[in-house]
Amino acid sequence: MSQKFIPLSVPNLKGRELEYVTHAVETEWVSTGGAYVDEFEKKTAKYVKAKGAVSCQNGTAGLHIALQVCKITKENEVIVPTLTFIAAVNPVKYIGAEPIFMDCDDSLTMDVDKLLEFCETECSFMEGKLINKRTNKHIKAVLVVHVFGNMANMEKIMDIAEKFNLKVIEDATEAIGTYYLKGKYKGKYAGVIGDVGVYSFNGNKIITTGGGGMIVSNNEEILKRAKHLTTQAKSDELYYIHDEIGYNYRMTNLQAALGLAQLEQLDTFINVKKENYDLYKEAIKEIKGLTILTFKDNIRPNYWFYALYCDEKYPLNRDEIIQYLLSKKIQSRPIWGLINDQRPYLSSQTYKIEKAKTYLKHVINIPCSSNLKKEDVLYVIECLKHPEKV
Numbered sequence: 001m002s003q004k005f006i007p008l009s010v011p012n013l014k015g016r017e018l019e020y021v022t023h024a025v026e027t028e029w030v031s032t033g034g035a036y037v038d039e040f041e042k043k044t045a046k047y048v049k050a051k052g053a054v055s056c057q058n059g060t061a062g063l064h065i066a067l068q069v070c071k072i073t074k075e076n077e078v079i080v081p082t083l084t085f086i087a088a089v090n091p092v093k094y095i096g097a098e099p100i101f102m103d104c105d106d107s108l109t110m111d112v113d114k115l116l117e118f119c120e121t122e123c124s125f126m127e128g129k130l131i132n133k134r135t136n137k138h139i140k141a142v143l144v145v146h147v148f149g150n151m152a153n154m155e156k157i158m159d160i161a162e163k164f165n166l167k168v169i170e171d172a173t174e175a176i177g178t179y180y181l182k183g184k185y186k187g188k189y190a191g192v193i194g195d196v197g198v199y200s201f202n203g204n205k206i207i208t209t210g211g212g213g214m215i216v217s218n219n220e221e222i223l224k225r226a227k228h229l230t231t232q233a234k235s236d237e238l239y240y241i242h243d244e245i246g247y248n249y250r251m252t253n254l255q256a257a258l259g260l261a262q263l264e265q266l267d268t269f270i271n272v273k274k275e276n277y278d279l280y281k282e283a284i285k286e287i288k289g290l291t292i293l294t295f296k297d298n299i300r301p302n303y304w305f306y307a308l309y310c311d312e313k314y315p316l317n318r319d320e321i322i323q324y325l326l327s328k329k330i331q332s333r334p335i336w337g338l339i340n341d342q343r344p345y346l347s348s349q350t351y352k353i354e355k356a357k358t359y360l361k362h363v364i365n366i367p368c369s370s371n372l373k374k375e376d377v378l379y380v381i382e383c384l385k386h387p388e389k390v
């Protein structure tokens, strides 16, 4: 039998998706209003223990709104990570603000020591505002990404934010379901610790609506504004009165029907991902030159993406591994190119980017779908045990 292709991360729609979507179609509620939208918002908020949730078209749109509800304007700067997906940072530019790129630590999330050092040495704190000495601009927020379902160091980030009066925006697009097991934020979910958080339901994420996103917060004011801005900023339903420039960022009832069915399976998906992760980790430990990066031990991650670290002791380098796996019908890919190296950001300010460069050279994501079978994982491991140049 010929080997089937093993994709990196694909949807898993074996729950009540078809039933709910069929119901939406049968009742002809397929557009931006409908009971599934409300229910999906309520159930997501409940799941992550947030005061409320506002659905939107995708994670990128959610982040665009998140910046606006934090009152970031074109006069401001926002501290962002460089080792992440570019959609985390582009919304900063959509509103005309400027990003300042920060390094990662060994968890691949923002290096909080460098963050603090940057605020203390490269900025001055005057009249409640953090001012960038280089540009004289007001740095108003820090945007953190919970990379691959790991948790950024929210304890330190919240302390730094409080000290320098920064808003905290959590790009939790990859981390729905991740929460603290201990410490100050025990029981708190990624996305619901800072001022505002955003999830993504893109097709490669742990749960999907095809395309979709959700803004969460514990702040009523922020939730109200997020709803307002995502729904054309309509202040009167009947007479079409609009008090500012809004967006049509609403999720459709069809997407929400999918989302609701997916949310019902989130815990199951996390369990499967954990099992496969453990299987990979134990076996790969025995292969010279390869390791699976771990998640922090004070959290329960959602195990979204697995990061394989390859060092010089392995006979193949990053690109050779990717080619080799592909020849074995296994999809993998390098971690994202650094954002400060991308053309639109070449002139942006950076601060001591070091570790991100190393991880870029050594990290590969390997198949992690929630419908990945044990035998698939064993096959990937077997291939990694017997590397060949292709």
Ligand SMILES: *Cc1c(COP(=O)(O)O)cnc(C)c1O
Pocket: 057, 058, 059, 060, 061, 084, 085, 087, 088, 145, 171, 173, 174, 200, 201, 202, 211, 212, 213
């Ligand atoms: C997926 C993702 C986004 C964007 O989400 P979309 O729903 O695809 O727009 C933003 N940031 C990060 C880190 C992501 O992984």
